[in-house]
Amino acid sequence: MSRKDVLMAHSVIRIAFAVLTFGFSLSACSSTSWKEEVLLHDGRKIIVERTVERAGRHETGQEPPIKEQNLAFTMPGTTENVVWHDKFTDDIGGANFLPMLLEVSKDAAYLVVHPMGCLSYNKWGRPNPPYVVFRYQDNAWARVQLAELPGELKTPNLIFSSPDHEAKKAGKPIVSAETIRALYEGYRQPEYKSVLRSELPKTRINVMCEERVLYKGAWILPNDPVARKFIDSQKK
Numbered sequence: 001m002s003r004k005d006v007l008m009a010h011s012v013i014r015i016a017f018a019v020l021t022f023g024f025s026l027s028a029c030s031s032t033s034w035k036e037e038v039l040l041h042d043g044r045k046i047i048v049e050r051t052v053e054r055a056g057r058h059e060t061g062q063e064p065p066i067k068e069q070n071l072a073f074t075m076p077g078t079t080e081n082v083v084w085h086d087k088f089t090d091d092i093g094g095a096n097f098l099p100m101l102l103e104v105s106k107d108a109a110y111l112v113v114h115p116m117g118c119l120s121y122n123k124w125g126r127p128n129p130p131y132v133v134f135r136y137q138d139n140a141w142a143r144v145q146l147a148e149l150p151g152e153l154k155t156p157n158l159i160f161s162s163p164d165h166e167a168k169k170a171g172k173p174i175v176s177a178e179t180i181r182a183l184y185e186g187y188r189q190p191e192y193k194s195v196l197r198s199e200l201p202k203t204r205i206n207v208m209c210e211e212r213v214l215y216k217g218a219w220i221l222p223n224d225p226v227a228r229k230f231i232d233s234q235k236k
Contacts, residue, residue, distance in 0.1 A: 029055030029067060034167035038073070038102055038157045039177040047174065048073045048102060052164040056094055066095045066116065071158075076104055082136055084111055091214055096120045097132065100160045101195060103153040109136040110149055112195055114160070118209035119219055128205055129196040146197070154195045156184055 033051040040046065048071060055067040072083045086095045097113035097120065104110075111134045115121040124132050127146070135144045159166045159180055170179050187193050191200065212219040216235055220227040 029053055029064065032164040032167065034164070035174040036159060036167075036180065037174050037177045039155075039181075040076075040104055040157070041152050041155065044076055044104075045177060046073050046076060046102075046104075048158070050159075050163065050167075054164070065093070069095050069099075071099060071102070071111075073102070073109075075109065082109060084134070084136070084141055086113075090217075091123060092117070092119050096123070098160055099158045099163075100131075100156040100192070101153065102158055103150075105150045105153060107137065110134070110153055111136070111141075112149065112153075112156075114192075118212065121209045122212045122219065123214070126205070126209070126211065128199045128202075129191055130200070130205070130208075131191075131195065146195075149195070151197075156192070156194070157181075159183065160187075160192065 031051060031053045033049065036048045036050060038046050038048050050069070050071050052069045053067050054064040056064045067088050069086045070083055072081060074081055084099075086097050086099075088094060089096060094116070096116060098116050099111060099113045101112035102109065103112075113132050113134070114130055115124050115127075115132060121127075121130065129146065131146060133144050133146055133149050134141045135148065157177065157180060159175065160183070166183060167175055170176075172179075184193055190196060211222055213222050215228055216231050218227075218231055220231070
């Protein structure tokens with residue numbers, strides 16, 4: 001078999017696996033809710049209510065991935081209840097983000113999240129530094145550029161990785177700001193310990209998440225004619 005035939009066979013196998021993966025249905029789910037004490041940059045503290053729902057395809061002995069999640073709080077100095085939702089999307093097969101920072105500056109709230117997994121990272125434009133920023137203003141959340149996040153808002157203050165698990169481990173009705181800060185002290189990556197404003201080396205970004213594009217429901221390498229041809233044949 002020629003090298004070209006080998007590469008074609010590997011590409012077909014990879015895409016067939018991707019197509020099958022998207023074909024699995026969602027399974028039994030579990031939901032966890034908890035509260036976090038969130039320390040703002042100006043020393044104020046707010047209580048944030050979080051809920052994570054897990055469901056979907058997973059390996060034996062492992063928990064399902066995060067399907068949906070939400071985060072709710074009251075804007076300081078007001079009675080306005082603000083809710084942020086991260087819903088299931090078919091292209092990712094679950095929720096999209098890992099929240100890491102919630103802040104309030106003047107009349108706006110800001111939420112900094114990290115794409116959850118490589119599919120989400122590719123979907124949201126492969127941001128570098130690897131954050132997606134949302135601003136709540138005039139009763140709506142909207143994505144904004146990192147440059148629009150006020151410079152003083154830089155210290156993560158939400159449970160980041162496996163938030164439902166960490167909340168259970170804390171074993172308290174409200175997870176304290178001190179407990180949350182201690183979790184971040186265990187991270188080695190600088191982009192998790194603080195909100196960076198300068199780009200990471202492109203070589204590290206590429207190692208962290210290989211570039212993929214969504215083509216007719218499957219994530220493939222950019223400019224992969226074999227994969228596109230195979231997918232086209234399956235869609236007929």
